[in-house]
Amino acid sequence: QSVLTQPPSASGTPGQRVTISCSGSSSNIGSKTVNWYQQVPGTAPKLLIYSINQRPSGVPDRFSGSKSGTSASLAISGLQSEDEADYYCAAWDESLNGWVFGGGTKVTVL
């Protein structure tokens, strides 16, 4: 069971906006920054969003992140077929003194 809680799945049609939530606690999301990783099946995770809402070079601006209290969200606007993947949130946990991840959300483009 993951420390951070994500919905197992999300879906949308091309062009739609999809939002993925990530719920934590005061020892992780509540006090620390949040990162998001995208994993296409069979490949390694790739950094998608860091420091809540920063995009690494090369990540399209239709991916955005936000945080409120002990929860964070990833939004994909203008959903495209290549966005089909698993998405994981991650944060440093002060109680564990280590990284914790969400269980992952599988995004399907209908």
Added chain:
Amino acid sequence: QVQLQQWGAGLLKPSETLSLTCAVYGGSFSDYFWGWIRQPPGKGLEWIGEINHSGGTHYNPSLKSRGTISLDTSKNQFSLRLRSVTAADTAVYYCAREHRGVNRFDPWGQGTLVTVSS
């Protein structure tokens, strides 16, 4: 552009020791932390531990002191050893560069599937 390439034995018997190595190509080795993360088949990601450029380590308590991460700065490599493996340790293991300050894992190695089976 930094690339991480990892290797190690893919099939182990229960009670054996898992051993993986990750080589870092390009970029600075000493300015970062270096981490290991694993992913059981069909499941999510689990942080294993990290090592800094001075050799200081930090592990997930769930490993119950079975893990050791080490550094070879002369080769720009770092390694993971996990003792007394069981079927529960079957997973794809990833190495990754960990940025500190603006904390994040980027990039990741290609992953190594380690299967523990008698």
